[in-house]
Amino acid sequence: MQHSSLEAWFSCAAQHQAAFTRVDTHTGEAQTWFPGRRCFCEELVFVPGPNAATKEDDGYLLGLVYDASKHKSFLSILDASNFSKGPVAKLWLKHHVPHGLHGFFSPKYFGPE
Numbered sequence: 001m002q003h004s005s006l007e008a009w010f011s012c013a014a015q016h017q018a019a020f021t022r023v024d025t026h027t028g029e030a031q032t033w034f035p036g037r038r039c040f041c042e043e044l045v046f047v048p049g050p051n052a053a054t055k056e057d058d059g060y061l062l063g064l065v066y067d068a069s070k071h072k073s074f075l076s077i078l079d080a081s082n083f084s085k086g087p088v089a090k091l092w093l094k095h096h097v098p099h100g101l102h103g104f105f106s107p108k109y110f111g112p113e
Helices: 081-086
Strands: 008-015 019-023 028-031 039-048 059-067 074-078 086-091
Touching: 019 039, 019 059, 019 081, 028 081, 059 081, 074 081
Parallel strands: none
Antiparallel strands: 008 019, 019 028, 039 059, 059 074, 074 086
């Protein structure tokens, strides 16, 4: 598939706050979502939707966020086509996840049979 634009998703620190940012590398347009004060972002993972082969922002972006004020982490799920709106869901964990956890999406199931 040929994409009309190249998108980059990443976590960044802007104005002393961690954030997720999406940048269109052709136009320079950037969309940012700040999870809040004392929140620290991990890398984003793209999970393609059913039309991702023809529409590059069809899918979801998943990223862990550590909330230092609660000493807990949550998984943020962002709609890739409406990134700056913020998460469509937050899945809170009972604990924190240390920084540096890396992941990827695979449609293959690796769990027990």
